[in-house]
Amino acid sequence: MSLGRLLRRASSKASDLLTLNPSGSSGPPSVLDGEIIYSKNNVCVHPLQVLQGLGEHHPGYLCLYMEKDELLGTTLILAWVPNSRIQRQDEEALRYITPESSPVRKAPSKRGRHAQGSGEPHQPLPMEQSSTSSLDTNLQFPENSGQLQNSKWDEQQKVFALEQICGVFRVDLGQMRSLRLFFSDEACTSGQLVVASRESQYKVFHFHHGGLDKLSEVFQQWKHCTETHLKDQQVSNEKTCMQFSIRRPKLPSSETHPEENMYKKLDVSTWLNHLNESGQVEEEYKLRKAIFFGGIDVSIRGEVWPFLLRYYSHESTSEEREALRAQKRREYSEIQQKRLSMTPEEQREFWRHVQFTVDKDVVRTDRSNQFFRGEDNPNVESMRRILLNYAVYNPTIGYSQGMSDLVAPILAEVLDESDTFWCFVGLMQNTIFVSSPRDEDMEKQLLYLRELLRLTHLRFYQHLVSLGEDGLQMLFCHRWILLCFKREFPDAEALRMWEACWAHYQTDYFHLFICVAIVVIYGDDVIEQQLATDQMLLHFGNLAMHMNGELVLRKARSLLYQFRLLPRIPCSLHDLCKLCGTGMWDSGYIPAVECTGHHPESESCPYGGTVEEPSPKSASEGKKGPKTREVFSFRK
Known part of the structure; x- marks a missing residue:
C-alpha cells in the first residue's frame, strides 16, 4: 500500500470513529489495539525564536491511536512526524505513526539501519524525540547552475536543522501530567494543544487549519481525561491522573468590559477625524480610549506612537511638530x-x-524582523547608535539588557533615527513597565501585582504564600514586566499590548492587569498541581509565544473594569489610580481608601485610609493565611 493511500485510509478510519459516545457512556468506542482514531496533517510545531532563517512553521502529520496498557487498560498514543520526512518516504518516521499492530500498517521494508522496524513494536518513551542524524536520506541535487545547487542545498540544510529541533515525536498520553486545548478563534477550530509531562517538559502543537474541535471530542470521550477532570472522583493510582481542560477564546459576558467590541482599530480615516485643521488632536481622552480598546493600524503607527510616547504634545499643530523635529x-x-x-580614557x-x-545585544535583537535582517544592516547600526547615545544622554540609567528589545519595534515603525531616539526617551520617562536597573522599581511592581492577585485570584495568591518568600518574588513574571511581554507573545500581539498600556486609559498600570489576566487564564495548572517555584517558572516560560494575546487583553480590560467598580480599594493599591491624567478617573466616582494596616514607617495611613473591622469569617480564616476582606474580592 502506498504512503498516500495509507494516510487517506487512516484519515477515513479517524472520521468513522470521531462520533461522541452517548451521554453517560463509560468510555470510547471499542477499537482494535493500534487502530488510528484521529489524524490531521499540517499540524505545526514552531521552532524556537532563536533559530533565525528557518521559518515560523514546521508542519507535520499528527495522529492518535489506541494501545493496550496493563495499568490503564487502554491508552492513547500521540505521534507527530514532520511532513518533510513523510515526503521522503522515510520508513523510520512512518513507523512512529503507524505501529506494527495497527490494522492499516503496511509491512515494513528491511533496508539497512531501518530493518529494526520489522521487529517488536516500538516502546514509547515520554517526550521522545528522533533527530535526523541517523537518517539515510540519499539526497539528490540538480546538475545545473551552481547558484541553483547552492539554493537547493541551503533549503535542505534548513529542513535538516528544523528536523533536529522539531523531530519525530511520540508519547503515551496516559503517562502525561496534563493536556490543555487553547482555542484561538471563536469558531473553536484553531489553536494549540499543549502536552505536559510529569517532568515539566512541554510540547505545543499548533492547529492553523481546523481539526482542534474534533480532537477535543476525542479527548473528552477518553475515560482517563473525563475521570480526572472531575474533582470529586478518586483515582487509585497517581500515575493514572491527568489534568485536562479546554480554554475557549470567548469570555462570558459577565467577564468582559461592557464597552468591548465597540471600537474598531484606529485607521487613517478615524485618525484624521481626531485632528482639527491645524493638526491638533481634539478630545485626547476619546483618542486614548479608542486606542485602548481597538489598537492602531500598522500603517499609521509611525505617526501616532510619537503622541503616545509624549514626543509630540496633543495640543501641537502640524507646523509646531515640524519645528520640534528640526530642533x-x-x-x-x-x-x-x-x-x-x-x-581615550572616557572611551x-x-x-x-x-x-x-550594546554591541552584543543589537546583533541578536529582532533579527527575524525583515527590517533588521541580514549582515551589515544599516537599521541595526541605527539601533546601536540610539542606545549608545541614550547612555550619554541619561548616564544615570545608561544601558541595561532589554533596552534593545524596546527600541527595535519603535525604530521599525517610526523609521527615523532621531525621532526614534526621542520616542524612546519618552518611553523611559513616562511609562512604568520599562527595563530598569533598580531593584526597588521591580519590587514596587511586584507589591502591586501581589495585591491585585489577592483581590482577583485569591487561590493563586494563597499558593504563592504557601511557597514562602520565593513564591512571593514571582520570578515567572519578571520578564513580562521588564520586556513588556515582548518575549511572551508574537510581535503583533505584544505591540497591541504596548499601545493599550501607552494609552494610559483609567490607569497608568494596565500592564499589571495584563499580568493578572495571564495568571487567571493560564495559571490553573499551578494551583491544581501545586507547582513549586522553579516549576511555576518553567510552566509560564513554556507557554511563551503560545498564549492568546487578544484573549489576555480582553480579560485585562475586564479586570480593570471590575477593579474600578470596587466601592473601596486597599491603600496598598492607591497609586493604581492616583497617577491618571485628567478624565481618567471619573470625577463622580472616586473609591474610598481602606487602610491595610501595614505602614511600618507611619502610625497613620499616608493615604487617609480608614481601618474597618474584618467580618467574622475573614477573622477566623486569618489564622490560617493572609487576611482577606470580602469587599475586595470579585469573580474570576
Missing part, C-alpha cells in the same frame, strides 16, 4: 557628537560599562 534633530546630533568626542570606560553590552 530635536540638532539636539540628537549634539548628543552623538559628545559621545564621539570622548577622551575605554564607556566601552566597558555600555558599548560592549
Whole structure:
C-alpha cells in the first residue's frame, strides 16, 4: 500500500470513529489495539525564536491511536512526524505513526539501519524525540547552475536543522501530567494543544487549519481525561491522573468590559477625524480610549506612537511638530557628537560599562524582523547608535539588557533615527513597565501585582504564600514586566499590548492587569498541581509565544473594569489610580481608601485610609493565611 493511500485510509478510519459516545457512556468506542482514531496533517510545531532563517512553521502529520496498557487498560498514543520526512518516504518516521499492530500498517521494508522496524513494536518513551542524524536520506541535487545547487542545498540544510529541533515525536498520553486545548478563534477550530509531562517538559502543537474541535471530542470521550477532570472522583493510582481542560477564546459576558467590541482599530480615516485643521488632536481622552480598546493600524503607527510616547504634545499643530523635529534633530546630533568626542580614557570606560553590552545585544535583537535582517544592516547600526547615545544622554540609567528589545519595534515603525531616539526617551520617562536597573522599581511592581492577585485570584495568591518568600518574588513574571511581554507573545500581539498600556486609559498600570489576566487564564495548572517555584517558572516560560494575546487583553480590560467598580480599594493599591491624567478617573466616582494596616514607617495611613473591622469569617480564616476582606474580592 502506498504512503498516500495509507494516510487517506487512516484519515477515513479517524472520521468513522470521531462520533461522541452517548451521554453517560463509560468510555470510547471499542477499537482494535493500534487502530488510528484521529489524524490531521499540517499540524505545526514552531521552532524556537532563536533559530533565525528557518521559518515560523514546521508542519507535520499528527495522529492518535489506541494501545493496550496493563495499568490503564487502554491508552492513547500521540505521534507527530514532520511532513518533510513523510515526503521522503522515510520508513523510520512512518513507523512512529503507524505501529506494527495497527490494522492499516503496511509491512515494513528491511533496508539497512531501518530493518529494526520489522521487529517488536516500538516502546514509547515520554517526550521522545528522533533527530535526523541517523537518517539515510540519499539526497539528490540538480546538475545545473551552481547558484541553483547552492539554493537547493541551503533549503535542505534548513529542513535538516528544523528536523533536529522539531523531530519525530511520540508519547503515551496516559503517562502525561496534563493536556490543555487553547482555542484561538471563536469558531473553536484553531489553536494549540499543549502536552505536559510529569517532568515539566512541554510540547505545543499548533492547529492553523481546523481539526482542534474534533480532537477535543476525542479527548473528552477518553475515560482517563473525563475521570480526572472531575474533582470529586478518586483515582487509585497517581500515575493514572491527568489534568485536562479546554480554554475557549470567548469570555462570558459577565467577564468582559461592557464597552468591548465597540471600537474598531484606529485607521487613517478615524485618525484624521481626531485632528482639527491645524493638526491638533481634539478630545485626547476619546483618542486614548479608542486606542485602548481597538489598537492602531500598522500603517499609521509611525505617526501616532510619537503622541503616545509624549514626543509630540496633543495640543501641537502640524507646523509646531515640524519645528520640534528640526530642533530635536540638532539636539540628537549634539548628543552623538559628545559621545564621539570622548577622551581615550572616557572611551575605554564607556566601552566597558555600555558599548560592549550594546554591541552584543543589537546583533541578536529582532533579527527575524525583515527590517533588521541580514549582515551589515544599516537599521541595526541605527539601533546601536540610539542606545549608545541614550547612555550619554541619561548616564544615570545608561544601558541595561532589554533596552534593545524596546527600541527595535519603535525604530521599525517610526523609521527615523532621531525621532526614534526621542520616542524612546519618552518611553523611559513616562511609562512604568520599562527595563530598569533598580531593584526597588521591580519590587514596587511586584507589591502591586501581589495585591491585585489577592483581590482577583485569591487561590493563586494563597499558593504563592504557601511557597514562602520565593513564591512571593514571582520570578515567572519578571520578564513580562521588564520586556513588556515582548518575549511572551508574537510581535503583533505584544505591540497591541504596548499601545493599550501607552494609552494610559483609567490607569497608568494596565500592564499589571495584563499580568493578572495571564495568571487567571493560564495559571490553573499551578494551583491544581501545586507547582513549586522553579516549576511555576518553567510552566509560564513554556507557554511563551503560545498564549492568546487578544484573549489576555480582553480579560485585562475586564479586570480593570471590575477593579474600578470596587466601592473601596486597599491603600496598598492607591497609586493604581492616583497617577491618571485628567478624565481618567471619573470625577463622580472616586473609591474610598481602606487602610491595610501595614505602614511600618507611619502610625497613620499616608493615604487617609480608614481601618474597618474584618467580618467574622475573614477573622477566623486569618489564622490560617493572609487576611482577606470580602469587599475586595470579585469573580474570576
